[in-house]
Amino acid sequence: MAVIENAKVTVVGAGAVGSATAYALMIRGAAREVVLYDIDDARATAEALDLAHGAMFTGASEVVGTSDVGRAAGSHVIVVTAGAAQRPGQTRLELVETNARIMASLIPSLVEASPRAIVIIVTNPCDVLATLAVEQTGADPARMFASGCVLDTSRLRLALARRAGVDPRSVHAHIVGEHGDSEFPLWSSARIGPIPVTEWDDSFTPDELDAIATEVRTAAYSVIEGKGATNYAIGLSSTRIVEAVLATSGRSCPSRRDSRAPSVSTESPSRCRRSSGPRARCRSTGSASRRPSTSCSRARRRRSPRRPRRCGRGCRGDSFVRACP
Numbered sequence: 001m002a003v004i005e006n007a008k009v010t011v012v013g014a015g016a017v018g019s020a021t022a023y024a025l026m027i028r029g030a031a032r033e034v035v036l037y038d039i040d041d042a043r044a045t046a047e048a049l050d051l052a053h054g055a056m057f058t059g060a061s062e063v064v065g066t067s068d069v070g071r072a073a074g075s076h077v078i079v080v081t082a083g084a085a086q087r088p089g090q091t092r093l094e095l096v097e098t099n100a101r102i103m104a105s106l107i108p109s110l111v112e113a114s115p116r117a118i119v120i121i122v123t124n125p126c127d128v129l130a131t132l133a134v135e136q137t138g139a140d141p142a143r144m145f146a147s148g149c150v151l152d153t154s155r156l157r158l159a160l161a162r163r164a165g166v167d168p169r170s171v172h173a174h175i176v177g178e179h180g181d182s183e184f185p186l187w188s189s190a191r192i193g194p195i196p197v198t199e200w201d202d203s204f205t206p207d208e209l210d211a212i213a214t215e216v217r218t219a220a221y222s223v224i225e226g227k228g229a230t231n232y233a234i235g236l237s238s239t240r241i242v243e244a245v246l247a248t249s250g251r252s253c254p255s256r257r258d259s260r261a262p263s264v265s266t267e268s269p270s271r272c273r274r275s276s277g278p279r280a281r282c283r284s285t286g287s288a289s290r291r292p293s294t295s296c297s298r299a300r301r302r303r304s305p306r307r308p309r310r311c312g313r314g315c316r317g318d319s320f321v322r323a324c325p
């Protein structure tokens with residue numbers, strides 16, 4: 001998948017989630033340069049070396065492991081995975097005290113090193129920590145948000161797909177709410193292909209839907225019980241969000257923004273991109289838009305809904321290709 005040329009992505013935390021995220025970024029070619037930062041220098045260096053040894057087979061040309069936060073400078077996107085992880089049976093919210101302390105020490109220096117970066121908080125409880133991080137730094141909530149329910153949505157689609165006997169990519173359904181024990185599926189909009197899930201066949205009874213919701217909500221507990229951590233799917237989910245931010249995937253993600261971001265519902269799909277990203281092109285003339293074609297909240301505020309944007313050559317604004325999801 002094409003992304004911003006020379007995109008630099010820093011992954012903070014080289015543990016199970018951070019290293020899986022760096023791996024997914026590499027094999028999907030989502031970033032040209034991946035920096036893996038951790039306070040544990042030996043771990044970060046070793047993980048990066050192991051990843052770099054596979055560079056011949058991937059798109060990323062540079063993978064750096066470091067305990068020097070300065071190496072994160074100039075990142076386009078920062079994915080934060082550092083912090084305490086759930087132990088078997090522990091809830092995400094029980095991590096808040098420890099991880100809030102870690103975020104308070106980490107985020108300001110990361111933002112100082114990369115003031116234009118979009119920051120994605122994966123560390124749990126990710127929605128709470130993202131809100132705290134915005135408060136602590138005064139960052140624009142559209143530039144600092146949580147990975148939210150992207151992973152849970154993937155789990156939901158898998159559960160539905162397996163029952164229906166279809167590819168998960170043919171399932172359109174979302175988990176919303178706080179990533180954790182209070183999240184829930186939007187059954188009213190859930191579809192398999194174009195067919196509402198409840199009309200697919202008789203097996204999707206209310207009881208069965210409840211069972212699926214519980215299965216998704218407790219999925220992490222089952223994985224942690226067996227192997228101590230969840231990492232591969234969150235690595236892929238985080239990479240999906242990075243691709244959306246870097247503007248070329250055309251995907252929407254149920255990641256979470258702070259509720260104070262104007263004109264964006266807290267559960268709205270992530271539709272943000274870097275303001276310095278590639279320009280949108282007019283379908284008719286091929287000319288680049290002066291303003292980024294973005295649905296991020298700041299751009300929405302600037303734009304009046306009654307006045308379609310024009311590319312300067314007479315085309316209606318709605319003929320612009322939206323490069324970002």
Ligand SMILES: NC(=O)c1ccc[n+]([C@@H]2O[C@H](COP(=O)([O-])OP(=O)(O)OC[C@H]3O[C@@H](n4cnc5c(N)ncnc54)[C@H](O)[C@@H]3O)[C@@H](O)[C@H]2O)c1
Binds near residue numbers: 016018099124229
């Ligand atoms: N949002 C999601 O969907 C999701 C999914 C899975 C896991 N998680 C969360 O991701 C986090 C990481 O999980 P994990 O399994 O990788 O844990 P882990 O223990 O394997 O790795 C954590 C890493 O963070 C590093 N670290 C700790 N404090 C740091 C600091 N101040 N600066 C830099 N690095 C620091 C540690 O050295 C360690 O390498 C946990 O909070 C977990 O709950 C979130």
